[in-house]
Amino acid sequence: MKDQQVACSATSGIDSALLFLGRTAHNRFKCPIPIPEDSVCNGNVSKRSDLAKFLLDIALGIIDEGPMLDRLCYEALDRTMKDLAGECDQGKKSLGGRSS
Numbered sequence: 001m002k003d004q005q006v007a008c009s010a011t012s013g014i015d016s017a018l019l020f021l022g023r024t025a026h027n028r029f030k031c032p033i034p035i036p037e038d039s040v041c042n043g044n045v046s047k048r049s050d051l052a053k054f055l056l057d058i059a060l061g062i063i064d065e066g067p068m069l070d071r072l073c074y075e076a077l078d079r080t081m082k083d084l085a086g087e088c089d090q091g092k093k094s095l096g097g098r099s100s
Contacts, residue, residue: 004059011068025063025073029055029080035072041080052084 008019009028016022026033030042030051046052063069 002059005054005057006060006062007054007058008062008064010064011066015064019064025066025069029061029073029077031073031076035070035076037072037075038079039072039076040083041076047084055081056084 007028008021009023009025010016010019011025013024016024016027025031032039032041042051
């Protein structure tokens with residue numbers, strides 16, 4: 001198996017405490033609270049920041065109890081990942097070509 005990174009998160013703090021290196025999805029992906037439409041994670045994630053490097057390095061993102069998370073959070077994460085992946089890499093793939 002390849003050496004790839006996986007980001008595990010949950011929708012609530014109690015659930016995230018049960019995961020290895022678990023965090024809430026809002027904390028892991030820096031989704032704003034409250035989340036307005038057409039927003040991105042953490043306002044503007046610099047392409048040189050540690051968060052951007054982490055997001056580009058993960059091969060799989062897991063969100064426990066994902067349906068409890070607002071769709072706007074997924075859309076903000078999608079816009080952020082596409083922005084980080086760049087125009088040549090993103091195409092029409094969701095989350096910048098990452099699995100979810």
